[in-house]
Each structure stands twice: as C-alpha cells, then as structure tokens.
Amino acid sequence: MNIVVDSDILFDSVKEKDPDNILRRLRNAGHRIFIPLTVLGEVMLTGITEKRRDDALRVMDFCDEIDPFWMIPNERLRGCCPCIDETDRRIHGLTDKTHLGYAAAYNTRRLAMHYFLTTDGELLHLTLLCKEKCNLRPPEIIDPDTLRTKLLNK
Amino acid sequence: MKEDTRPEDFIGHAYTPQIGRMLPYGALINSKGIIVQVMTEEDYADL
Numbered sequence: 001m002n003i004v005v006d007s008d009i010l011f012d013s014v015k016e017k018d019p020d021n022i023l024r025r026l027r028n029a030g031h032r033i034f035i036p037l038t039v040l041g042e043v044m045l046t047g048i049t050e051k052r053r054d055d056a057l058r059v060m061d062f063c064d065e066i067d068p069f070w071m072i073p074n075e076r077l078r079g080c081c082p083c084i085d086e087t088d089r090r091i092h093g094l095t096d097k098t099h100l101g102y103a104a105a106y107n108t109r110r111l112a113m114h115y116f117l118t119t120d121g122e123l124l125h126l127t128l129l130c131k132e133k134c135n136l137r138p139p140e141i142i143d144p145d146t147l148r149t150k151l152l153n154k
Numbered sequence: 155m156k157e158d159t160r161p162e163d164f165i166g167h168a169y170t171p172q173i174g175r176m177l178p179y180g181a182l183i184n185s186k187g188i189i190v191q192v193m194t195e196e197d198y199a200d201l
Contacts, residue, residue: 074180108197
C-alpha cells in the first residue's frame, strides 16, 4: 500500500525508541511511504521556530532509514487544493490541506495513494471528493492505531 | 539541457529546482535525492 505521511507522524516517530514504530513496521511489511515537500518544509520550520532542531535532524536521519519517496508540487496539486476546500470549509489549516492535496494530486489510475496518515483530528473525519470529481478511490485519511489494525494486524 | 528532453529522461538524475521546473506533472524523489519516477500527461489524461 502507498501511504502519505503528515509531519506529526514523523515527529512522533523520532520520539519513539521502541521497535513498534509504525513507519518502520510499515516499511518492513513492504508498504511504501510518501512525504510531500510541504511536510518536509513543516518539519524544518518547526525545528527552527520551536527550537527543535535536534528533532528535525532526527527526522531527516529517520527518513534515511525508512527510505520514503519525496513528492514535489505539480500542476495537479493546484487543482486538488480547491477541491479539498470544497470538501469541508470548516478546516482552516492551509498547511494541512496542502499536505492532503499532495495525496490527492498523486492519486491516479496508474499510481494509487491508499492512505493519508495523520493524528490531526480536524482531518480524520474527511472524505476527499476524488470519487465524485475524478472517479478515483480517494486516499483514506487515517490515524496510526486504525492503520496498524488494518495493515499490521495489531 | 536539450530542447527535446522529455520528463522521463530525468529519471536517475539528482533532483534540482531547475529540473523540477521541467516536471509539470510531478515526480517522486528517493531518500538519496534521485528522481525515480516521473509523472506525465498520460497519468492525468482522463482526470
């Protein structure tokens, strides 16, 4: 399965020292991790503004280990963002909506994005409009515990 | 860069912002910074 990851998951991953780290387990089980450029930017900016440079560096080292795919912006992203706005106008986090936009923009008939992994409660209830607008199965927005149950049998 | 360079020709190259400008449909970069997959018009033809 292809899993797009939010920045909170990356920060949580470097806090956990136990082998039950969800991203490590997903990789070991053969799933693929995708990280939008805006998530990388948020990690770096949080490292600077919240004086969490060590955490940001740990995230970078951790990314070497889990070997994700970095997603760069594309023309499609510019079309998906207004569509996400339309999904639920109560969501105010532009950064979070843009992260989600990457999951939608790279979700095509040839390359499906199956999940968007986050702990952000504001996003977890959303269902993207990929089916209605493009006849594509939307990436499911999912929290770590639910994804563990679905993909890791725990 | 040659004028007839196709986006797919960048697979295997290290990503740079200059190359990124030539990839309007996007690309996937691995953790070493290498372009491993390029999205093309065909990926979005029917969307």
